[in-house]
Amino acid sequence: MQYFVMVAAGATLWxxxxxxxxxAGLTGVQNALLALLTMALPAPFLLSRKALADRRATVALxxxxxxxxxxxxxFFAAVNRGxxxxxxxxxxxxxxxxxxxxxxxxxxxRSPRALVGAPLxxxxxxxxxxxxxxxxxxxxALLGGASAxxxxxxxxxxxxxxxxxxxxxxxxxxxxxxxVTLLLFFGRGALPPLEPxxxxxxxxxxxxxxxGNILFNTGLRRIPTSxxxxxxxxxxxxxxxxxxxxxxxxxxxxxxxGGTIVLALxxxxxxxxxxxDSPLPSISGTS
Numbered sequence: 047m048q049y050f051v052m053v054a055a056g057a058t059l060w061x062x063x064x065x066x067x068x069x070a071g072l073t074g075v076q077n078a079l080l081a082l083l084t085m086a087l088p089a090p091f092l093l094s095r096k097a098l099a100d101r102r103a104t105v106a107l108x109x110x111x112x113x114x115x116x117x118x119x120x121f122f123a124a125v126n127r128g129x130x131x132x133x134x135x136x137x138x139x140x141x142x143x144x145x146x147x148x149x150x151x152x153x154x155x156r157s158p159r160a161l162v163g164a165p166l167x168x169x170x171x172x173x174x175x176x177x178x179x180x181x182x183x184x185x186x187a188l189l190g191g192a193s194a195x196x197x198x199x200x201x202x203x204x205x206x207x208x209x210x211x212x213x214x215x216x217x218x219x220x221x222x223x224x225x226v227t228l229l230l231f232f233g234r235g236a237l238p239p240l241e242p243x244x245x246x247x248x249x250x251x252x253x254x255x256x257x258g259n260i261l262f263n264t265g266l267r268r269i270p271t272s273x274x275x276x277x278x279x280x281x282x283x284x285x286x287x288x289x290x291x292x293x294x295x296x297x298x299x300x301x302x303x304g305g306t307i308v309l310a311l312x313x314x315x316x317x318x319x320x321x322x323d324s325p326l327p328s329i330s331g332t333s
Contacts, residue, residue: 048265049264049265049266049267049268049269050265050269050277051265052261052262052264052265053261053262053265053266053269053274053277053278054265054277054280054312055258055261056257056258056259056260056261056262056263056265057258057262057277057278057279057280057281057284058258058280058281058284059253059254059257059258059261060254060255060258060281060284060285061280061281061282061283061284061285061286061287061288062250062253062254062284062285062288063081063250063254063285064285064288064289064292064293065250065288065292066246066247066249066250066253066254067247067250068293069243069246070243070244070246070247071243072238072239072243072244072247073122073235074121074122074123075119075122075228075232075235075236076236076237076238076244077122077238077247078115078118078119078122078228078236079225079228079229079236079237079238080238080244080247080248080251081247081250081251081254081255082114082115082118082221082224082225082228082251082255083221083225083248083251084248084251084252084255084256085217085218085221085251085255085256085259086218086219086221086222086224086225087218088214088218089218089219089221089222092211092212092214092215092218092219093219096210097210097211097215099210100209100210102206102209103206103207103208103209103210103211104207104210104211106203106204106206106207107203107207107211107216107219107220107223108220108223109199109203110199110200110203110204110207110216110220110223111219111220111221111222111223111224111226111227112223112224112227113196113197113199113200113203114196114197114200114220114221114224115223115224115225115227115228115231116193116196116227117193117196117197117199117200118193118224118228119228119231119232120189120190120192120193120196121133121137121189121190121193121197123189124136124137124185124186124187124189124190124193127185127186127189133186133189133190134171134175134190134282134285135168135171135172135175135176135190136186136187136188136189136190136191136193136194137190137191137193137194137197138168138171138194138278138279138282139168139190139191139194140193140194140195140197140198140201140278141164141167141198141274141276141278141279142164142165142168143194143195143198144198144201144202144274145157145160145161145163145164145276146161146164147198147202148160148270151202152202152205154270155270157270157315157318158318159314159315159318160270160276160315160318163276163311163312163314163315164276166307166311167276167279167307167308167311167312169304169307170279170303170304170305170306170307170308170311171279171282171283171304171308172304173300173301173303173304173307174282174283174286174297174300174301174304174305174308175282175286175301175304176300176301176304200220201266201274203220204216204220204263204266205266205267207220208263208266208267213260213263213264213267214260216259216263217256217259217260217263218256221255276311276312276314276315277312277315279308279312280308280312282308283305283308283309286301286305287305
């Protein structure tokens with residue numbers, strides 16, 4: 047159970063990002079670069095010949111870095127383009143994709159609770175973030191849905207990379223790849239101004255990104271990938287509660303109902319009886 051708690055705690059820390067991003071006033075890409083750069087700082091001290099010798103794990107780590115950069119870029123583009131509710135809801139199609147793909151990609155047994163809980167959790171999330179008059183047309187939903195695909199890829203790649211890399215190594219080294227990817231894609235547009243606001247985002251990177259990802263990747267090593275999906279919904283749940291408490295964004299009765307559904311289903315999936323701890327799978331299906 048402690049590993050389920052770790053994954054949930056990591057996702058919860060991600061949800062505190064609004065406390066750091068809104069006061070900073072930077073663009074989404076600039077915020078993303080600062081967060082990923084913060085996570086990448088320990089990378090030079092985590093490179094080892096033993097880990098690099100596992101080519102499959104290392105390739106998975108590189109793919110994870112590129113996918114995470116695409117995930118961040120597409121998600122923030124969705125947020126900037128249209129309603130946040132649409133961007134977040136379509137982005138969080140990722141756990142459903144993970145739950146459905148896990149038996150084929152990670153060669154894990156099917157989780158009946160994950161398959162039932164994923165769409166129901168999505169319904170709860172819709173109740174939580176839905177605002178009257180929200181428009182699901184246009185490019186926002188497309189961008190958010192595309193980011194979900196790349197986010198799902200990072201989950202599977204993180205599991206594979208953990209064969210040879212420590213949780214901190216997975217977190218930090220893949221972030222270095224993401225930083226390079228963002229700089230190559232966005233160029234100078236990704237560079238933030240040298241102002242105190244940038245330091246505030248860096249502080250958020252230490253708490254939400256670095257600490258959150260270490261917890262997430264540590265727990266991910268020992269739980270089924272499909273169960274991870276429901277627990278990642280702690281991020282939008284926490285972010286919504288932060289908006290309600292810090293920025294006076296009302297939840298309303300439907301929002302409270304949706305939050306209850308998200309929490310209840312997350313616990314239900316995480317506590318599904320299993321014969322033994324899930325072994326660390328390989329994306330290719332071989333040990």
